[in-house]
Amino acid sequence: MSETSTRLDVLKTYKLYVGGKFPRSESGRVYEVTDSKGQWLANAPLGTRKDTRDAVLAARAAVKGWSGTTAYNRGQVLYRVAEMLQGRREQFAAEVAVSENIGAKKAAALVDAAIDRWVWYAGWTDKVAQIAGNGNPVAGPFFNLSVPEPTGVVGIVAPQAGYGHSFLGLVSVIAPAVATGNTVVVAAAADAPLPALSLGEVLATSDLPGGVVNIISGRTADIAPTLASHQDVNAVDLTGAIAADGPGAAAELEASAADTLKRVVRPEVDPFAQDWTVAPGTDRLLSFLETKTVWHPIGI
């Protein structure tokens, strides 16, 4: 065979990430992902309500192990994720560039920021209890201690807009939830799902137990209401809900979440103006925690 200068690329079949595995959508359907000029990039799985319910099952099954892991070990695993991200830096930069229609340099900077943010959250795992918990000096002979615990399964509507949303924004909503011991089901940015689907491949090779992070691409109008109404989801992060389907839809998700009194993180009023490069505070880190207070008498 003679060498040719036009070697044909091997294209990747993008798949969902559920329970540590890479299933196609149970519907067998895909949708076209294009760049800003309408150029075809890939066929992403069109995740359904059923796929979302399967993901919730996987997330629930992973709660006990992940929340029971020591904070130190969770930090190690999450740092490992950052190491794997670093190795795939160029791939993510290329996906971010086409997803957000920005230049290669800006895209690379956004990926670097996402990796750094992941490292930042990885370092929080064994510190959050020390800023969110405390001993309480009650007026009596009692030992009294408040400690934060993970809420459980968190349904996340990933950022759909704003500078850096497709990857930095995605990392900014997933990392704080899992750093504090929750497991998540994420509705990826519908128009820009490729970085999210590739993140699944990184997580699968990072010692993160299957089911801790589950990623579904498809119509947010199918996925998000399934998360908001699911009886076995404890909290919802609606960050991308307004940009995805409008304020009315976001309000409906919140109302639906109220049926089982899920904890709700509301979207920003103007998600399109959100700049994901702005350094986060501890808001998200503390959003999916429950404070447990334990009393015991002191005596001899």
Next chain:
Amino acid sequence: MAKNTKKAEEPVRKNGLFEYAPAPESPAAAGDIATSYGHFIGGEFVDSSGSEALKTVNPATEQVLAEFAQGTEEDVDRAVAAARKAFTDWSALPGSERAKYLFRIARIIQERSRELAVLESIDNGKPIRETRDVDLPLVAAHFFYYAGWADKLDFAGYGSNPRPLGVAGQVIPWNFPLLMLAWKIAPALATGNTVVLKPAETTPLTALRFAEICRQAGLPKGVVNIVTGDGRTGAALTSHPDVNKVAFTGSTPVGRAIAKQLAGTRKKLSLELGGKAANIVFDDAPIDQAVEGIVNGIFFNQGHVCCAGSRLLVQESVQDEVLDALKRRMDSLRVGDPLDKNTDIGAINSAAQLARITELTAAGEAEGAERWSPACELPGAGFWFRPTLFTGVSQAHRIAREEIFGPVLSVLTFRTPTEAVEKANNTPYGLSAGVWTEKGSRILWMANQLKAGVVWANTFNKFDPTSPFGGYKESGYGREGGRHGLEAYLDV
């Protein structure tokens, strides 16, 4: 009544002991109760814009204590406007000045605590022993605690100079009227918010008396506003467009409705809702102490406690011993006149609540659980319910699943710690739990596993202003008390 209840007329007194002589507190200590009340808005007692009046009765006698206004939407509007107007200056006041107002309020509550305790007992039906020794000391302590936070918010862990939210709309229940008011108003004011508070429609009197205390303390007009009425008034308050923060303590269905109502708004919400707590007794527990804890867990405040230990989970091997001791102890509980200082269990708060307890206990019997109550005479007038326990209860029974909010204990058994955890967590609620064992490592393991906001180990129903209180799951969200309690009233 239950088939195996001894006849109430039996003259022999318990265990051959002498009967206590009555030791009644004077109802006159409650001070003057007006025949009718309006709202407290903008620092003044004002009439309602509407003509509808409700009546509050003494649940121990069914006598009407006073009439009070059914707050209209217009009333709520006025109160929110007054709170909005007051917010500008109140939030701009140095924290050290806000603190001094709260310290003043705490001190006046201490000065007037006998009056308030008696008034609370009369309006609510709870024993004077509890209002005097539990409610009122905790009310004053709560204001004292949050007073000290007002000028230290920079150090509370919410960033420097954390800002208040604005006007807080607060709706509280009837089980601890003044204590719930303190839990709501003290942190709101300390953080620089102004409030409109609606007390429950069966217990408005101590909140209206608190309005007088605000006046004595010289609190600026409009910082605290009290609007009375039933659920309609509450709905008008929580849905008011100029309210920035909603805080609700009450039932899970109402909490759910409020959360739905607020969906899509920017109002911050904290909810403290129902519970169905497990009180878990292991075979190595000190039985006498555990029995005291079980009794305190379910019969404190007639069981009108969201964190009541309403499900007793007892390890099978000590079931008989625990139940025998528990029945002996229940036999000595004194049910009756709330103003008698010897009374353990007072009146059920309302006819409606009595009907609810009666319905659920009837369901317990119908579903096959075995009912037991000690013999005890109940007064003729008023709303009363004997302390009751059910054995042979399964997890599917309504009395094991639904909040009864009365002096009714459902007993279930377990063999292993794992089984105890599974049964304890098998509820949509997650407010509190109790663990009784002498083994320290088991206490900590259980405390880890239990999905509950408060875990009492070898104790139960303890409260303190420094200790955060609030639930997991459908028991609500947000915490009241402690440093954590500030968060609900700050823009963070």
